[in-house]
Amino acid sequence: MAGDSFGKLFKITNWGESHGKGIGVVVEGCPAGMPLSEEDIQPFLDKRRPGQSSITTRRDEADAVEILSGTVDGVTTGTALTLYIRNKDQKSKDYSEMAKLYRPSHADFTYQKKYGIRDVAGGGRSSARVTAGHVAAGAVARKVLKKALGVDIIGYVKSVQDLELKVAPEDIRPELIETNLVRCPDEELAQNMVSKIEAARKSGDSLGGVVECQLRNVPVGLGEPVFDKLEADLAKAMLSINASKGFEIGSGFGGTFMQGSTHNDVFFDDSGTVSTKTNHSGGVQGGISNGMPVVFRVAFKPTPTIIREQETVNLAGEDVVFHGRGRHDPCVLPRAVPIVEAMAALVLCDHFLRFRAYKNLFDC
Amino acid sequence: MAGDSFGKLFKITNWGESHGKGIGVVVEGCPAGMPLSEEDIQPFLDKRRPGQSSITTRRDEADAVEILSGTVDGVTTGTALTLYIRNKDQKSKDYSEMAKLYRPSHADFTYQKKYGIRDVAGGGRSSARVTAGHVAAGAVARKVLKKALGVDIIGYVKSVQDLELKVAPEDIRPELIETNLVRCPDEELAQNMVSKIEAARKSGDSLGGVVECQLRNVPVGLGEPVFDKLEADLAKAMLSINASKGFEIGSGFGGTFMQGSTHNDVFFDDSGTVSTKTNHSGGVQGGISNGMPVVFRVAFKPTPTIIREQETVNLAGEDVVFHGRGRHDPCVLPRAVPIVEAMAALVLCDHFLRFRAYKNLFDC
C-alpha cells in the first residue's frame, strides 16, 4: 500500500518525480459549484517555486499549473479535479556519480534498499518537488474553506537557526509576511535571517528552522475521536513534508515546563461566544477544534544538500567521498511556508466535510 | 467518518467509554499461527493501569484483558482478534455539577458542541481510558514484531517538567526503566521526578513532560512515500494520544539549530552493513527506515484535571467556578510510556505488513 494519497473526504493523490514529466495531483471530493481557474492556484505555487529569490535554489521552474479535469466553464463539477505542473528545467546534468553512491541524509539509500531501483535524477519521487502538488491541491482546499467558512490560513517563518521571532501568535501582523524574502513578519529579524541564509549559501552549507501556522475562524467541532484528532491529522500532514522533523500544537514542547494550574485555558463568555483566555490548547481540545485559532509549529532540518565534500559509501558499501556541486537551497524555510499552509488546508477541509456529513442530521 | 480505527493492514478499531461497560479493540490483520494468550497482553496493561503506584491516579482498575475472538487453542487464526477490558471501578460519584459546565482544557466543551450530547461520566469517549485498547492491541503488534523481526521497543520518561534525562539514546540502559515508579532510566533523576510529582499532587496541581521512545532492530525499508512516511504515521499516532502536544524525530526541534554540514548523517560500512555515524535522522530517511534505531519524543501537557478552583462557563455560557475534587493523576508521564510504545508498535507492524506485500515479489 503506497502512500500517495492523503485525506478521506477531501482526498488528494499525488504523482510525479523531480526530473520526470511533471507533478500532478488528483483532488477527489472537491465540492461542486465553486468557480475555479488556474489563477486561483498559481499564486500559491509561485510562493513555493524554486528560483523565486536570491535565497532559494536557482533551479528555474515556472511551475505553471494546468487544470486537467473537474471543471466546466470555470466551475467545479464535483468530480475528480486534476492539477498538473509540468517540469521544465530538468538540468541534464550527469547523474552517473550520484547513481553509484548514497548522499548523506537523503533518501538514496533507503529507496535503493526498499525498491532495488531508484530514480537518481533529482531524487525522483523522494524530492521535495512533489510538494508542488500539495500546494496546488491546498489552494483548492483553501478556497473551499474561505468561501464556506471564512477560514484564514497564516503561515510564516518563526525561526531560522537561532534567530527566532518573539511575537505571540495573536500579535502576528499577516501583512508583514510577504514584505521580505524569508516570510517572517518582523522586518528587522527577516533581514538578519536573509543575511544568515546568504552566508550559509556562500559557505556551501545549509540552515534549518521553524514555521508557525495559524488557522483562524475555524468553527467548533472539527476533528474526530479517537485517532483522527485534528492535531493528529495535522501532525501526520506536517511530518510528511520533506525535511520536517517535528510538530507541536499550542504550548507544545514548551508547555511541558508549565503546571496544570497555569496551562489550563480558562473559558469565559466573550460577547455571547464561549472563548478561552489563553490558548495553550492551540485551538483543539479532545482532538476537536474549539473555535480558538489553531496554532502549530513545524521544525525543518538544515537541507541535506550542501556544497561540500562528504564521506559516504557507494552501492558496493565501500567508503567514498561525495562532492556536492551545483544548485542548492541553503534554507527551505521560506518555501516551506506555502507547503505547511497547503497541508493544513487539506486537513482542515477534509475535517470540515467529515463534520458536515453528520451536522444537524436529524434536523432537516 | 469517525476516527475509531487506526492502521491499514494491521488495523485496530477501538470502542468504549471511561465509565461504560468496558474498552474493547478489534485487531484486523493479525497474522495467523502466532501463540497468543491474555498473559502476553496483561503486563503492558499493568503498566498503563491506574492505581499502579503512589504517583498515579487512585482509580483502581485491574484492567484484566479478555480475548473475545480470533484465537483457537491459544493460537491466532488470522481473523478478527478482539480484546476486551471491562470497567470495574466506575465510582458512582455525582456528575450533576460536571454535566452543567465545561472543565477547562478538557473535551467537555468541544464534545458538547460537536454532538449536542456528551457522556459526562469520566469524560466518556474523550477519556484517556480508551488507550487501554491501544495498549492491548499494541502488545499483539509487539509480539508479531519481536517474533518476526526481533524488534525492541523501548520507551521511557525523558523529562518531567524541568527535570530532564541527559543520557543519549544510544546509551540508555533499558533495564533501569522499570526500577522506579516514574519509568526514567536514571535512578537518581527518577527519585527527583517522583518527589516533584508528589509535591504537585499535594498542591492539587499537575505536571507535564516528555517520553522518548526507541525502536531497535527495525529493518531497512519500512515507510512509504509521499504521505505515509514512517515518521508521519508515528506523528499521527502520538498526537492521537490524550494530552500529547508535540512530536519530534531524531534531531527534532533541536536540530534546527544545527547546520547541514554537521546535521547530515555520514554513511559508513559497519562490518558489511551500511550504517550512519550519527543518527540525527532518527532512523528514517525519505520517510523510510534506514536500519538505525528509530528515535522520537512526545510532549505531554500537564494534566488538565487539578484539585483547584477554576473559572469557567456553564452550558448557558455564564461564568461559574468549578471545584476540582476527587482522584487525579498529577502527571501522566509514567503511564504514557506503555501507550507511546503501543502506538509505535502498531505503526511499525502496519508498515512491516505493507512492506511484505511487495518485498521480493518477482523473486518467488
Add this chain to the structure above:
Amino acid sequence: MAGDSFGKLFKITNWGESHGKGIGVVVEGCPAGMPLSEEDIQPFLDKRRPGQSSITTRRDEADAVEILSGTVDGVTTGTALTLYIRNKDQKSKDYSEMAKLYRPSHADFTYQKKYGIRDVAGGGRSSARVTAGHVAAGAVARKVLKKALGVDIIGYVKSVQDLELKVAPEDIRPELIETNLVRCPDEELAQNMVSKIEAARKSGDSLGGVVECQLRNVPVGLGEPVFDKLEADLAKAMLSINASKGFEIGSGFGGTFMQGSTHNDVFFDDSGTVSTKTNHSGGVQGGISNGMPVVFRVAFKPTPTIIREQETVNLAGEDVVFHGRGRHDPCVLPRAVPIVEAMAALVLCDHFLRFRAYKNLFDC
C-alpha cells in the same frame, strides 16, 4: 489487510466466530442524538436467528443483543457504538472428524490453506453466524434512514428453487411478507415453498433461491462516480453474504434480452417530481439514485450442509467419505431476507452520509 470492516462514513467492523464467545460489531459514524436501545435492534435479529421456525436450522440461539458502548441514557452519542450477541447453544459436538477433512463447498479447505490453521467448530469465522453482526448494525442504519429520510427497506423471498413469485416489485404488498415462515408475499406460493423446503430437509438435501429487495423513498443523489456507484456498493455488500452467488439490479440479467428502445426509462413529470414510467434502471442511473425505488435481487445457492454421505479429501489429500449429520438449514432464504435488508441499509446509510458532506455546501 483483513476484510472485517465495511463502509466509509457509516462503517462497521465485525468480529466473532460461530462457536466462540459471541459476535460483535462496532458501528463508527452513527449520528449523535438518536434514541437507541436493544429493542430497536432485537426484532431484526429475531428474523435472522436460527431455530425460529420449522424450516430453519434447529440450533437454538436467543441472539439477544447488548449495546456495549456509544449511547448514554438511551441516546447515541456520535461515538463508537458497539453491539454484542453472545453465543449460547454451542453444541459441544465432536469436531474431530471435521478437523481432518474438507467439507465440500464449505470454506474448510480455503481457510486451512490460507491460514495454516482454522477454527473447526461450526466453521469459525466463515460461518454465516457472523451476519448476526450485520443485522444488528443494519438495524441502526435503518433507524437513521427512516428517521432522517423516511426510507423503507423491503426484502422478501422471490424464489425457492423453481417456485418463483410473479408479482412485479411495485405491486408487492409488504404486509404479506411476515404472514408465512418463508417470507414470501404471496400466501399460496409461500405454502408451496414451505412444503418444498420441508421435503428437502427430510431428504437431507438443501435448496437455493432468490431474495428481492426494494428501497423506497431514497432521495435523488446517493452514489458516487466512478467506482462507488450505488449498485457497485450494493453488489459488494450482497456478494459478501454467505452463500450468495449473484446480484442484479433493475432489469438485471433479464434486461439483456431487451432493446434500448424498450429498456430506456422514459422521464415524465409526475406532479412536479421528475419520475420514470418504467424502472428498468432499478432506481440508479450513472451509479446515482434517481428517486425511483431501488430494486435488486440476490441469488443464494443451496446450502452446502446436507445430511448425506459425500466424497471429499482429508488434510493429507486422501479420498475419504464425509458423513453429514446433525442440525442443518435446508434453505437459507427466509433467514437471508433480514441480512439482505441489513446490508442494503448499511450501504444506503453510508451513501447518505457521503452525500450530506457536500450537499448545499456553499449555501450555508
Add this chain to the structure above:
Amino acid sequence: MAGDSFGKLFKITNWGESHGKGIGVVVEGCPAGMPLSEEDIQPFLDKRRPGQSSITTRRDEADAVEILSGTVDGVTTGTALTLYIRNKDQKSKDYSEMAKLYRPSHADFTYQKKYGIRDVAGGGRSSARVTAGHVAAGAVARKVLKKALGVDIIGYVKSVQDLELKVAPEDIRPELIETNLVRCPDEELAQNMVSKIEAARKSGDSLGGVVECQLRNVPVGLGEPVFDKLEADLAKAMLSINASKGFEIGSGFGGTFMQGSTHNDVFFDDSGTVSTKTNHSGGVQGGISNGMPVVFRVAFKPTPTIIREQETVNLAGEDVVFHGRGRHDPCVLPRAVPIVEAMAALVLCDHFLRFRAYKNLFDC
C-alpha cells in the same frame, strides 16, 4: 467522499471526462522492478477503443497511452505510476439541446440533481470513456499477475440478446476470441451476433448481453473474510462498469435451481493437488480462491444511446421529445470484454498483494 479510487494495496485513482483533455489513472502500489512501457498497455486499449470495427461507435480515438510517472529506463520504480490517454476526437457538436433535457436512462438527471451542474459534452465524467483508465491500469495489474503467478485472464462475449454461447467455461478455446469482431469464441455464433448488432444499428436501436470471464492459475488463498471476499470485490468492480446490471459467480442465478447434493463441489486428489470435480463455486469458497478457475458473468443492458425520438423532460420538468442523433454504439459487449478483464485483473492483483503481506510471515 468521491469514488474515483479503487483497490487497497494495488490502488488506482481515475480522472477525466469524455470530452475533456483526457483520461488518466494513477496506479499506487505497483511493485518495483517490472519492465513496463506503453507497448505493454496499448494492445488492451486498442480492444476497448471506439471506432475499432464496424459494430462499434464511429468516434475515432487512437487512445494512445503515455506513461507520465513511475518508471525509470522502462522499469517500474515502485512509486506512483501514472497513465494518460489524451482525448482527440471531441466532435465539436452542438450540445445546447442536450444541456436542456435529460436523456432517458443516462446519468444526465442524476448528475444535475446531485451536483447542480454537469459536464454536458459526451456525458462528462459519467461517460464510459473513463474506463480507458481502468483498461490501462488493468494492463499493468495483468502483467504483474502473469509475471508473478502465471495468471491468465480470459474474457469473451457469452451472449448478445438471445444469442447465447453454449460452451462450458472449461471448454472455451481462448484463441478463437479475437477471430471475430464480437469477441465470442464460436465463429458461427459470432457471425450471427455481428449481424444482429448491425441490424440494431441500422434501426437506431441497441442490444445488451453477457460477458463471461475466467481467471486461470489463481493460487489458493486470495480473498478475505468477512466483507472483502474475492467475489464481493469482483461484484463491486463489475457493477462499477457503465451499463452493467448484474454479476454472478460460478453457478450464479442458475444455481438456485439445483439442490445441495448436486451443487456441492466434491474435492478429490488431482495428482497431488486438491481439486474439485465440478466448479459450481466458481473458484471461490468462503470468499477465498480455491485454486479452480474463477468464473463469473456480467450483464450489460442495451446501451441507452439510440437514434430514435424519445419522450423525456427538460430541466424545467416539462415534457419534451429528444431526437437521438450522431454516433452511437449499438452494443457495448465487444468493447466491454477488455474492461471486464481489466477490472478483474485489478481486483486479483490487489488481493494478491494483500495475501503476500501475511504469507509465511513467521517463516522467514
